[in-house]
Amino acid sequence: MMINIITDICVVGVCRFPLGMSGGQIQDEDISASSQWSDSTAAKYGRLDFEDGDGAWCPVITDEPDSLKEFLQIDLRSLHFITLVGTQGRHAGGIGNEFAQMYKITYSRDGSRWVPWKNRQGKEVIEGNRNAYDIVLKDLEPPIVARFVRFMPVIDHSMNVCMRVELYGCEWLDGLVSYNAPAGQLMILHDMPVYLNDSVYDGAMAYSVMTEGLGQLTDGMSGLDDFTQSHVYNVWPGYDYVGWTNESFPSGFVEIMFEFDRTRNFTTMKVHCNNMFSKWVKTFQKVVCYFRSESDWETTPISFSPVVDDVNPSARFVTVSLHNHMASAIKCQYHFADVWMMFSEITFQSDTAMYNTTLAPSKGPTRTGDNPTHKVDDSNTRILIGCLVAIIFILVAIIIIILWRQVWQKLLEKASRRMLDDELTASLSIQSETFTYNNNNHSSATSEQESNSTYERIFPLGPDYQEPSRLIRKLPEFTKASDEAGESTASAQDGVPHYAEADIVNLQGVTGGNTYAVPALTMDLLSGKDVAVEEFPRQLLTFKEKLGEGQFGEVHLCEAEGMQDFMDEDFISDISENQPMLVAVKMLRADANKNARSDFLKEIKIMSRLKDPNIIRLLAVCICSDPLCMITEYMENGDLNQFLSRHEPEGQIALLSNAPTVSCRNLHYIATQIASGMKYLSSLNFVHRDLATRNCLVGKKFTIKIADFGMSRNLYSGDYYRIQGRAVLPIRWMSWESILLGKFTTASDVWAYGVTLWETLTFCKEQPYSQLSDEQVIENTGEFFRDQKRQIYLPQPPICPDSVYKLMLSCWHRNAKERPSFQEIHRILLECQV
The missing domain is CATH 2.60.120.1190 (Jelly Rolls)
Known part of the structure; x- marks a missing residue:
């Protein structure tokens, strides 16, 4: 496994994912405790926001003076970078009223040497809960690197204590x-x-x-x-x-x-x-x-x-x-x-490091004549051979069973998808419960969420990773409804090219990111043309750092010498001829299969046709020998998400913090450029499928170019909902029909543009729908389908003008036909005065 460490991965504001107490990823056997009231208050019940058993972990309280004898221990199985902890007491539906008012944390990387956590002022005690039901989140400043973590309630013998806990962070990939x-x-x-x-x-x-x-x-x-x-x-x-x-x-x-x-x-x-x-x-x-x-x-x-x-x-x-x-x-x-x-x-x-017999370095000559001869026991040899043969037969049988299950699963998926495409023109007959958080109902886009928690911007991942067709089954049943049937039938017979979902050629990018999805008609037109890019000498590329990786390839940041000689005349660059140019190099791994190689060459052909000031340009290729490479532009200021997160809006706060700023005029310029680039893609009937600030690169003077390799970066793994055994989905940017029905169109790109615009105007300080778990985001799409005015919208950013927020809401219209086109969005932004 490639480990790509860049500073931003371990920035405390990014590495804040729940590690599995509440989600179930941490197994019961990895949770232990010093003592417990009873079997129903054992360590495994100390999971945040769960009330299994008697509702929490509760230690036995003795009269001994040592108030830190009791602990709840969590084994994360590997080193993790831990930035945040959450605690909760025992409520048990109103029956319990036990909680820890204060606690300490100790941690270990090897299980033998334990270190007490202290804050930056040297204080060990952490303030805990004030009641049995509210979740209290505390930042660990400084964060810790640990495999084992112990929560140790500070017991004053005035009351019993019980705890439910969660750890937040990410895997410590540095090693x-x-x-x-x-x-x-x-x-x-x-x-x-x-x-x-x-x-x-x-x-x-x-x-x-x-x-x-x-x-x-x-x-x-x-x-x-x-x-x-x-x-x-x-x-x-x-x-x-x-x-x-x-x-x-x-x-x-x-x-x-x-x-x-x-x-x-x-x-x-x-x-x-x-x-x-x-x-x-x-x-x-x-x-x-x-x-x-x-x-x-x-x-x-x-x-x-x-x-x-x-x-x-x-x-x-x-x-x-x-x-x-x-x-x-x-x-x-x-x-x-x-x-x-x-x-x-x-x-x-x-x-x-990976070692085998062909790669391991030799430590010296092999000596064959120094060992005495031993008589071989033939009976033992026969037994060993028989065992190996039996093991081989068992493995072959297991492989056949796995392959058969995969084929059967694919057949079921195709049948399920055909049912969805042909028959799911219905509404939901059973109403699901309205989302409620912290005892407040959310019924409009401007609803405010209140919380007793000390920290709200955490990015929880759902405990179950399922495919879209299975996610639909978790929602209430679909039934036929005559008032929806007409609309859906019209959509299916519309004939508009960029709504031709059945004809989409779906290329999975070698780096793990989806390349632009292209209608088959357009692909046929492209297939008759040669690639309009030149072969570039590999020796002129100098590696700078790895940007990301996927199943079949990697993305590297490189310097290219003499690239100006390989660029089209219409390409504008401010790099002088004698200076190396910063480029991104997508590289196909040598062990990639035939389908991956074919997709890679198709991707080159597609990218070679994209020529727009706001789309990343393919500059050259290295395809005469392995590994196959495509060389694209790279902007010196990196991606828009990280660029904006390092800046603040102009105002008093920025002046006091001495932080770099971005003006409202420049934000408007950024949004207009993204709309312009997407207008160009939509004119070619290209569907991006992963539009977000992480996929927009920033150059000098706030120049923006749309790219497609954000998914390949470890930094943004939390932005994707992981489907077991399959791809990952950026559900927080996806339209409801993309999540529930698997439809990716220009209209779903417009939805993603609205989310990208929201990110831009919030300076990427938090994920979209950061108050919702992944499962709740998917449930919210069901509210869009039912269209009973209970769906949750992203709120209006503080610096967002009303006219721009109105544009965002139009991008999230339930009916795809009523969403504006990118031509309309671009025109509206050009006409807006900032």
Whole structure:
């Protein structure tokens, strides 16, 4: 499995997914406790928002003075980055009234060494619940990396305690289990103390050396340009950075050793450095890294010297290529370029090492004559061969059964889909219950949601991953209704090209993202033309970082030398001829099957025809030899989701926080460009199927271009509803007919555009429908189908004009024919005055 670590993956605001207590992904056997009242209050009942058994985990309370003896323990089976916890008491339908007013958390990465969690001010006790039913969510500042977590209620013997809990975060893909480094030091700056110590390090400290722990260098928070300032914590100057002065290191460098969970194939290391040279701080002058794959350190290190910047004082990530070295530990020596050197974050990009007889490096000559000859027991050999033959027959039988089930399932799916397409012109006969949250009914788009929780913007995933046809069965039954039949029949006989769902050619992108779906008629017209792009020399591509991956391929960010010679005359680029150009390279894996190769070449043919200022352009290909590659534009400011999340709207808040801003005029310009690009796609009868801010790239002067590889990035895995054994669906951006009926049309792209517009005007600070679980989002589509005015709409963003929100609501019209076309949307936005 490829592990792609970029800083934003571990940003606390993104990594907030429930890890499975409430959803059921965490199994009962992975939940244990120190004690319990009875079998009906055992550890397995300590699941947030569940009332099985007697409604919670309840420990036995003794008269012993040790109030932290009891604990509820969760085994996550692998290391996770945990940013948020939730707790609840025992309500049991009004029968129970037990809860923990305060609690502590301890954690472990190996199950033997337990570390007490402390906040950034050194406080261990967390305020818990004030009643038995409300869920209280608490941010872990700092976050923790752990496999085992214990909740320990603080018991004062004045009342019984019971707990239900949940952990929120994401899998710790970095694989880093500890780093050893010199302790950070104190700087005196204009008579002001600046403490540059690693204040959240959870390892040991001896003789000014930190060992066997993780801390601020892995907490997902990058420091500000001015190291004397901090993000949002009420802490001391220098808090975000760990820093050292060259006066304490006669060798001229600081050595840090990184230990990993297993042997990995390392490609890059990213070090976030301060460069405030006016305060005698610069990035490192040189780094020398040694690698340990087994028990010994390699004698030949790699060395890298970044360009020393005396002009721009901004903090920055320095990317160091590790040249695919195999290692379970890395020891790096960072050489000083000035008096001080300060780091706030260090991350690695790696593959998990795979060994076999053909790839394993030789450790020396094989000796065949040194071992004495042994007599072979023929009877044992026959028994062993017989067992192997039996095992082979059993495996063959299992494979046949699996293949038969898959074929049968596909036949059932086709029959189910045919029924849906031909007969589901009905309404729901049984009314489902209205969504209620925190005892408030939501009946309109402008309903406000209230909560007693301390934190509301979490992104829960549904516990069951099912296919759309199965999801429909979870809703009330479909029955025939004459008032709907006419409308549906008209839609089926409409004949409009971009509603021809039956003729859609569906290409699954090699990187995991859906490429543009194309009507078969258009595909036939394309098939007679040659690919209008040139072959590009592979050796002119320089790898920068991996952007994402899928089942059959990967997406890499590269620099291409001389790309200007391969571009069409109508392509406008502000890169001079002697400068390398930033490009995205989609690469098909060598082991891809014949269908994947065919789809890849079809995708090249499709992309070669797309020429619009707001659509990512295919620039060149590498198809004369494996691996097959297509080279597309890449915008220097990355995707729109991450770009906007780093900015704030213009106003007093932005002035106080000194955050970069985007004006309303520029937001309007962004929305207009997305509409223009989609207008072009719809004119070709292309259906995007995954329009969202993650699939829009940002260039200079707020230039926007629509792309299609957002799904391949680990960063956005939480935006997709996972269907077991099949693809994933961006349900929060999908129209109701796409979710329930499997229809993807230009009208469903218009729906997604409305959600994308909502994301843009909220600066991507939260997911759409963040207050709903995935299952509730799907249930809400049933409300759209029933059309009884009980469906929930996304609320109007604070900075959104009424006219623009009216446009959003029109994109989410229940009747697809009544939604505006992209031509109309583009015209409306051009006519709007900002």
